[in-house]
Amino acid sequence: MPNSALRRLPRVTEPAVEKISDKVAETGDTKSRILDAAEELFMEHGFEATSLRLITTAAGVNLAAVNYHFGSKEELFQAVLTRRLDPMNQDRLQLLTAYEADTAGKSGKGALTCEQIISAMFIPALKLARDHEQGGKNFLRLLGRAYADPAPFIREFLSNQYAEMITRFRAAFGRALPHLPREEVSWRLHFVMGALSYTLAGTDALKMIAQFHPEEVNNDELLLKRLAPFLAAGLRAPLQQASDAHQWFTEA
Amino acid sequence: MPNSALRRLPRVTEPAVEKISDKVAETGDTKSRILDAAEELFMEHGFEATSLRLITTAAGVNLAAVNYHFGSKEELFQAVLTRRLDPMNQDRLQLLTAYEADTAGKSGKGALTCEQIISAMFIPALKLARDHEQGGKNFLRLLGRAYADPAPFIREFLSNQYAEMITRFRAAFGRALPHLPREEVSWRLHFVMGALSYTLAGTDALKMIAQFHPEEVNNDELLLKRLAPFLAAGLRAPLQQASDAHQWFTEA
DNA sequence: GCTCGATTCAAACGATTGTTTGAAAACATC
DNA sequence: GATGTTTTCAAACAATCGTTTGAATCGAGC
Numbered sequence: 001m002p003n004s005a006l007r008r009l010p011r012v013t014e015p016a017v018e019k020i021s022d023k024v025a026e027t028g029d030t031k032s033r034i035l036d037a038a039e040e041l042f043m044e045h046g047f048e049a050t051s052l053r054l055i056t057t058a059a060g061v062n063l064a065a066v067n068y069h070f071g072s073k074e075e076l077f078q079a080v081l082t083r084r085l086d087p088m089n090q091d092r093l094q095l096l097t098a099y100e101a102d103t104a105g106k107s108g109k110g111a112l113t114c115e116q117i118i119s120a121m122f123i124p125a126l127k128l129a130r131d132h133e134q135g136g137k138n139f140l141r142l143l144g145r146a147y148a149d150p151a152p153f154i155r156e157f158l159s160n161q162y163a164e165m166i167t168r169f170r171a172a173f174g175r176a177l178p179h180l181p182r183e184e185v186s187w188r189l190h191f192v193m194g195a196l197s198y199t200l201a202g203t204d205a206l207k208m209i210a211q212f213h214p215e216e217v218n219n220d221e222l223l224l225k226r227l228a229p230f231l232a233a234g235l236r237a238p239l240q241q242a243s244d245a246h247q248w249f250t251e252a
Numbered sequence: 253m254p255n256s257a258l259r260r261l262p263r264v265t266e267p268a269v270e271k272i273s274d275k276v277a278e279t280g281d282t283k284s285r286i287l288d289a290a291e292e293l294f295m296e297h298g299f300e301a302t303s304l305r306l307i308t309t310a311a312g313v314n315l316a317a318v319n320y321h322f323g324s325k326e327e328l329f330q331a332v333l334t335r336r337l338d339p340m341n342q343d344r345l346q347l348l349t350a351y352e353a354d355t356a357g358k359s360g361k362g363a364l365t366c367e368q369i370i371s372a373m374f375i376p377a378l379k380l381a382r383d384h385e386q387g388g389k390n391f392l393r394l395l396g397r398a399y400a401d402p403a404p405f406i407r408e409f410l411s412n413q414y415a416e417m418i419t420r421f422r423a424a425f426g427r428a429l430p431h432l433p434r435e436e437v438s439w440r441l442h443f444v445m446g447a448l449s450y451t452l453a454g455t456d457a458l459k460m461i462a463q464f465h466p467e468e469v470n471n472d473e474l475l476l477k478r479l480a481p482f483l484a485a486g487l488r489a490p491l492q493q494a495s496d497a498h499q500w501f502t503e504a
Numbered sequence: 505g506c507t508c509g510a511t512t513c514a515a516a517c518g519a520t521t522g523t524t525t526g527a528a529a530a531c532a533t534c
Numbered sequence: 535g536a537t538g539t540t541t542t543c544a545a546a547c548a549a550t551c552g553t554t555t556g557a558a559t560c561g562a563g564c
């Protein structure tokens with residue numbers, strides 16, 4: 001295990017012609033190279049189907065480096081997630097706080113609009129989607145898939161990572177939609193998070209069929225700008241009364 | 253390979269006290285026992301993390317039976333999906349056709365409402381959710397997770413399975429929302445499918461936090477009845493004009 | 505120059521994976 | 535009851551997995 005603090009840079013005396021793998025040469029220290037390669041490969045093949053040998057070869061480091069720096073494959077996966085997820089959720093909370101302070105100062109009784117709350121959720125994700133330099137776009141897909149992964153250690157990890165954010169945003173939506181029961185708000189927040197992560201997961205089977213313009217398929221920015229109004233309208237949908245329930249699924 | 257047609261029943265002369273595995277004894281012929289066990293275990297652990305030995309032990313059959321009856325692990329997975337997915341999508345198309353014939357006969361110019369089209373998508377899923385006898389509820393979760401699986405053979409399979417259904421429903425939504433550009437309709441249909449499969453996937457990390465009543469967490473019927481109005485409102489959301497785009501994500 | 509902790513490396517570990525094999529058993533047909 | 539096909543079975547296959555080991559190499563501090 002590394003006591004952190006100091007870490008050696010990769011060997012400088014590399015043979016000039018050497019090509020470590022087919023992938024583009026990674027840069028930075030060993031830990032970052034592993035994280036970068038793992039982020040891309042986990043996104044591409046999933047957790048179980050990605051071997052440590054594939055990751056270390058792509059990163060140009062020794063196989064044992066993963067266990068040395070991260071402890072295990074599972075801990076590596078968590079490190080890949082937490083590197084970007086933690087700052088993103090911090091941004092979300094910070095943005096929500098800024099909005100609340102802003103409207104509270106102006107109109108006294110501050111209740112944000114659904115659009116504002118959704119913006120606080122989406123803008124930090126957009127920042128990653130626009131991050132062409134780093135693997136931000138890769139990460140959004142990886143995150144979307146991690147939600148659906150059945151592995152207990154992944155679900156537990158995400159649950160902890162999102163606990164604070166969910167609580168804060170549920171309260172905000174509750175104030176924005178005071179006519180809705182608290183439980184209905186929880187469900188609709190759940191739908192919002194679901195649609196967001198699913199669409200960000202990206203290369204699903206359905207996109208192939210759905211007749212999109214080619215330049216839009218992998219443009220997360222346009223995607224989020226289409227998704228946001230859709231979800232805002234869903235959040236504001238009138239509450240389904242028990243007496244109206246027969247309107248739905250009458251034949252089921 | 254089996255020439256199908258006739259298949260032998262499992263051995264009748266079992267020792268009375270024998271307990272093949274910890275799981276409840278499966279019933280039916282070998283092929284069905286494998287499908288049932290695989291459906292539950294794939295749902296629980298995912299495709300990669302589920303070994304054939306785990307499946308065959310739970311089903312009480314020999315390890316080689318999978319390769320004999322299905323050819324490979326991948327083909328087994330496809331068989332598990334197609335067993336319920338094919339009838340469900342057939343039901344959806346049939347229901348949509350029935351609705352269209354009904355309204356065309358009454359009002360001449362027949363354009364279904366969003367609620368009717370969503371019902372045609374949801375009712376067949378509800379039928380599986382209510383199928384307490386068989387593994388219908390398991391299957392919905394398995395299906396939701398299969399959408400997010402990066403394995404190429406899964407994505408290709410689902411793409412083929414859904415091609416006809418997507419085409420038909422996109423046309424229906426297009427007639428129900430004539431003011432929307434065709435591409436916007438495609439995206440919103442994509443959002444609907446995403447929210448549906450994500451919420452059906454079930455045991456995601458977020459449910460743990462979201463403060464649901466315990467009796468509702470695993471009730472797919474209540475879930476769908478809450479999701480349907482949410483999505484119907486989203487589908488009918490006014491089109492986001494380019495001049496209004498600044499309203500969203502101004503700070504991003 | 506030497507020591508000491510941090511890091512890298514090649515090699516091997518034991519376990520598990522999906523698949524194949526060939527013989528034994530159960531079946532259907534005559 | 536013999537024949538031929540279908541199905542089951544125990545055993546082994548080669549490959550790959552995550553992890554561990556112990557020595558080699560590096561950089562910094564005295």
